[in-house]
Amino acid sequence: MSEASSTNLLEMINLTKRFPGVIALNNVSLKVKAGTVHALMGENGAGKSTLMKCLFGIYSMDEGKILLDGKEVSFANSKQALENGVSMVHQELNQVRQQNVMDNIWLGRYPKKGIFIDEKKMYEDTAAIFKSLDINIDPRSKVGTLSVSEMQMVEIAKAVSYHSKLIVMDEPTSSLTEKEVNHLFTIIKKLQSENVAIIYISHKMEEILKISDEVTIMRDGQYIATKSAKELTTDEIIKLMVGRDLSQRFPAKINQPGEVTLKVKDLTAETEGSFSNINFDLRKGEILGVAGLVGSKRTEVMEALFGIRGLKSGSIELNGKVVQNHSPQHAIKNGFALVTEERRTTGIYPELSISFNSIIANLPQYRKGLFLSESKVHDDTKWVIDSMKVKTPSQKTSIGSLSGGNQQKVIIGRWLLTKPEVLLLDEPTRGIDVGAKFEIYQLINELAAEGKGIIMISSEMPELLGVTDRILVMSNGRAAGIVDTKTTSQEEIMRLAALY
Amino acid sequence: MNTQATKRSNITKWLFDNVIYVFLILLVIGIVIASPDFLSMTNLINILSQSSSRIIIALGIAGILILGGTDLSAGRMVGLAAVVSASLLQAGDYAYKMYPNLPELPLFVPIIIAMLVTGLFGTLNGFIVSKFHVPPFIATLGMMIGVYGITSIYFDRPPYGAQPIGGLSESFTTFAQKGIKLGQYEFPYLILYAIAFSIIIWVVWNKTQLGKNMYAIGGNAEAAKVSGVNVAKNIIIIYMIAGLLYGFSGTLEAGRVGSATNNTGNMYELDAIAACVVGGVSLSGGIGTVPGVITGVLIFQVINYGLAFLGVSPYIQFIVKGAIIIVAVAFDMRKHAKKK
Numbered sequence: 001m002s003e004a005s006s007t008n009l010l011e012m013i014n015l016t017k018r019f020p021g022v023i024a025l026n027n028v029s030l031k032v033k034a035g036t037v038h039a040l041m042g043e044n045g046a047g048k049s050t051l052m053k054c055l056f057g058i059y060s061m062d063e064g065k066i067l068l069d070g071k072e073v074s075f076a077n078s079k080q081a082l083e084n085g086v087s088m089v090h091q092e093l094n095q096v097r098q099q100n101v102m103d104n105i106w107l108g109r110y111p112k113k114g115i116f117i118d119e120k121k122m123y124e125d126t127a128a129i130f131k132s133l134d135i136n137i138d139p140r141s142k143v144g145t146l147s148v149s150e151m152q153m154v155e156i157a158k159a160v161s162y163h164s165k166l167i168v169m170d171e172p173t174s175s176l177t178e179k180e181v182n183h184l185f186t187i188i189k190k191l192q193s194e195n196v197a198i199i200y201i202s203h204k205m206e207e208i209l210k211i212s213d214e215v216t217i218m219r220d221g222q223y224i225a226t227k228s229a230k231e232l233t234t235d236e237i238i239k240l241m242v243g244r245d246l247s248q249r250f251p252a253k254i255n256q257p258g259e260v261t262l263k264v265k266d267l268t269a270e271t272e273g274s275f276s277n278i279n280f281d282l283r284k285g286e287i288l289g290v291a292g293l294v295g296s297k298r299t300e301v302m303e304a305l306f307g308i309r310g311l312k313s314g315s316i317e318l319n320g321k322v323v324q325n326h327s328p329q330h331a332i333k334n335g336f337a338l339v340t341e342e343r344r345t346t347g348i349y350p351e352l353s354i355s356f357n358s359i360i361a362n363l364p365q366y367r368k369g370l371f372l373s374e375s376k377v378h379d380d381t382k383w384v385i386d387s388m389k390v391k392t393p394s395q396k397t398s399i400g401s402l403s404g405g406n407q408q409k410v411i412i413g414r415w416l417l418t419k420p421e422v423l424l425l426d427e428p429t430r431g432i433d434v435g436a437k438f439e440i441y442q443l444i445n446e447l448a449a450e451g452k453g454i455i456m457i458s459s460e461m462p463e464l465l466g467v468t469d470r471i472l473v474m475s476n477g478r479a480a481g482i483v484d485t486k487t488t489s490q491e492e493i494m495r496l497a498a499l500y
Numbered sequence: 501m502n503t504q505a506t507k508r509s510n511i512t513k514w515l516f517d518n519v520i521y522v523f524l525i526l527l528v529i530g531i532v533i534a535s536p537d538f539l540s541m542t543n544l545i546n547i548l549s550q551s552s553s554r555i556i557i558a559l560g561i562a563g564i565l566i567l568g569g570t571d572l573s574a575g576r577m578v579g580l581a582a583v584v585s586a587s588l589l590q591a592g593d594y595a596y597k598m599y600p601n602l603p604e605l606p607l608f609v610p611i612i613i614a615m616l617v618t619g620l621f622g623t624l625n626g627f628i629v630s631k632f633h634v635p636p637f638i639a640t641l642g643m644m645i646g647v648y649g650i651t652s653i654y655f656d657r658p659p660y661g662a663q664p665i666g667g668l669s670e671s672f673t674t675f676a677q678k679g680i681k682l683g684q685y686e687f688p689y690l691i692l693y694a695i696a697f698s699i700i701i702w703v704v705w706n707k708t709q710l711g712k713n714m715y716a717i718g719g720n721a722e723a724a725k726v727s728g729v730n731v732a733k734n735i736i737i738i739y740m741i742a743g744l745l746y747g748f749s750g751t752l753e754a755g756r757v758g759s760a761t762n763n764t765g766n767m768y769e770l771d772a773i774a775a776c777v778v779g780g781v782s783l784s785g786g787i788g789t790v791p792g793v794i795t796g797v798l799i800f801q802v803i804n805y806g807l808a809f810l811g812v813s814p815y816i817q818f819i820v821k822g823a824i825i826i827v828a829v830a831f832d833m834r835k836h837a838k839k840k
Contacts (some may be wrong), residue, residue: 108727
């Protein structure tokens with residue numbers, strides 16, 4: 001690199017971060033100039049968050065160094081980063097909802113008069129920052145009463161209040177309306193004019209090209225390129241972000257979609273600002289993928305189908321009959337099954353045995369008088385272990401001691417025991433190593449070949465392209481389109497995902 | 501915009517937000533309708549003075565509940581403070597003094613010693629909870645049992661063994677039983693202590709960094725941590741303050757009753773927690789006010805005193821109190837329940 005390092009506010013040089021079995025960052029560099037907006041792009045899992053976590057000391061890097069203003073730094077925690085003028089606006093907002101706006105902004109460093117908090121100064125300083133950023137929020141209102149976009153504005157104001165030299169914004173527009181996005185851009189421009197640098201993480205191409213000066217692209221934990229935004233087009237960014245071969249990662253398809261089993265019409269969520277007007281069909285023996293960015297409300301649609309979320313309008317038809325899934329109990333009875341996204345929090349009972357974890361969604365089947373039939377429990381657990389190819393020493397082994405892939409197989413087995421017609425899989429291979437992923441894909445294939453209708457959410461584009469028959473692409477709570485897997489491309493899906 | 505509808509919804513909202521105060525007023529009105537004699541200065545003073553030491557305990561527990569913790573050891577700490585302070589301030593001519601040769605100390609000495617002892621145990625609670633991450637329920641359950649053992653060993657000793665520590669010096673009983681004469685009424689000091697502690701705690705909660713941090717930790721400990729708050733330190737201090745408050749309250753109990761045993765204060769923590777939740781303190785942390793806590797205590801004392809005044813069986817009083825706790829929290833959960 002020939003650029004004089006004096007113009008760089010932040011230099012992250014040759015960072016490497018290893019986790020057991022994975023290299024999350026492989027020799028990645030990032031250089032951000034003062035007073036510029038630097039976009040950081042890459043697919044989910046490309047290593048963007050890991051890189052930022054290394055900057056804020058949440059992860060410790062294995063190799064490499066970080067220079068701020070030419071001096072080597074190594075923050076132990078976010079407090080130290082803040083004190084050195086580096087702050088972050090988190091995607092998932094970290095605020096105390098029960099307290100008011102100014103309490104949140106000055107948390108950890110309240111202005112004081114003697115031993116008392118100087119409320120007046122707090123109020124005035126907050127109001128002054130809000131005024132300078134053109135934010136119209138009462139500093140005394142409770143954070144819990146604000147809208148998500150207002151909370152986001154408060155977070156940005158908080159970052160500004162630290163007199164930061166560098167602000168990292170992680171998907172800052174994921175919950176903003178267009179008008180609010182423009183407001184955010186005005187704020188960014190203003191910060192830029194005060195020589196503040198912004199690292200802007202987003203999936204939205206148009207935004208990136210509009211707001212940023214430079215773009216760094218990462219893929220699979222590797223640094224790919226840093227280019228001036230002026231030289232880039234959406235297509236070029238996508239090409240740089242994607243670009244890997246798919247051969248041998250997926251089993252050959254063996255399923256044959258048949259007649260329509262599930263018809264979803266005009267589904268609209270009860271909660272304002274969630275999904276609306278979702279329409280799609282699912283055939284027997286078909287694997288329907290669901291693609292979309294974080295915040296596209298994919299999971300919400302699955303939860304609504306499974307009766308976890310309420311619907312304002314729309315209908316769900318299974319084999320020609322309208323079904324009402326008011327709760328998971330109804331949904332299970334009606335032939336639906338859901339393998340949830342967060343396996344650890346909503347899937348497994350980690351301390352309990354494989355046997356318990358296999359039968360728990362289906363207990364009434366095992367009743368014999370007042371008790372549970374031990375032999376039937378044993379037989380079904382055996383079926384789960386054999387047919388899902390779970391590697392375990394015994395039925396009594398606690399599920400927490402198995403690998404992620406084997407845990408997931410047990411969970412899929414659990415839901416197959418309820419004899420579902422429609423199997424909903426939310427990120428079924430998240431946190432599972434490559435070999436086990438193949439087995440899960442194979443399992444999904446076989447289930448479809450047996451005639452089950454399968455809907456699979458995934459954030460991994462190659463996985464969707466390698467496993468599914470059709471893909472429903474969601475964007476900002478709406479269905480942006482349904483594409484045929486055979487004829488579509490990652491570029492088309494990404495474009496649809498960024499449509500709304 | 502329909503202004504009348506807005507107005508009505510504003511009133512509903514106000515009633516909803518202030519439901520406990522409204523409830524207390526309605527409760528008093530109801531008792532007065534049943535028996536107009538209830539409305540007297542004497543009754544008011546009695547209710548307030550009975551509430552006083554409970555308010556001080558409840559304020560201590562409330563801070564811990566706002567942190568998202570709990571404290572089951574409060575009652576036993578009250579007992580420990582009562583026994584310690586009583587043993588140190590028995591009248592010189594009393595026949596069964598625990599320390600026969602102890603000269604009569606100034607009043608503040610036993611009070612300070614009792615507060616230091618319980619303050620220490622409170623600090624220990626906070627330390628165990630914040631440093632060893634023992635769930636507060638378990639940490640303070642252990643403390644409750646352990647402190648009772650310590651109190652009993654201290655209490656059941658030669659020369660006189662396990663018998664109430666009585667014959668308190670006059671300065672002690674004056675401190676807890678007497679008051680300021682205002683015309684024909686005597687306004688007990690107890691009430692003044694409760695008022696003083698309420699003001700101090702209100703200031704701490706609302707005007708100091710410690711108070712803000714307390715609400716922040718209870719509301720979202722992770723947010724407090726990433727904003728640079730020393731979470732463990734703040735937790736320890738809040739538990740310590742609670743311990744100090746139990747200590748003072750324990751000396752009041754000893755002075756008020758005129759004696760102390762190892763069972764003084766037994767189960768007070770449950771009354772205090774009940775008063776807190778009825779007074780709007782959230783058991784999941786982050787929410788609670790001093791006026792709310794005071795009102796919670798008063799509601800229970802008005803029920804105690806008022807229903808007894810009406811001649812209602814004490815057994816029925818228990819049923820009423822139990823129902824109020826459950827209804828209040830159910831109501832509160834509805835208020836905070838968020839629809840998915």
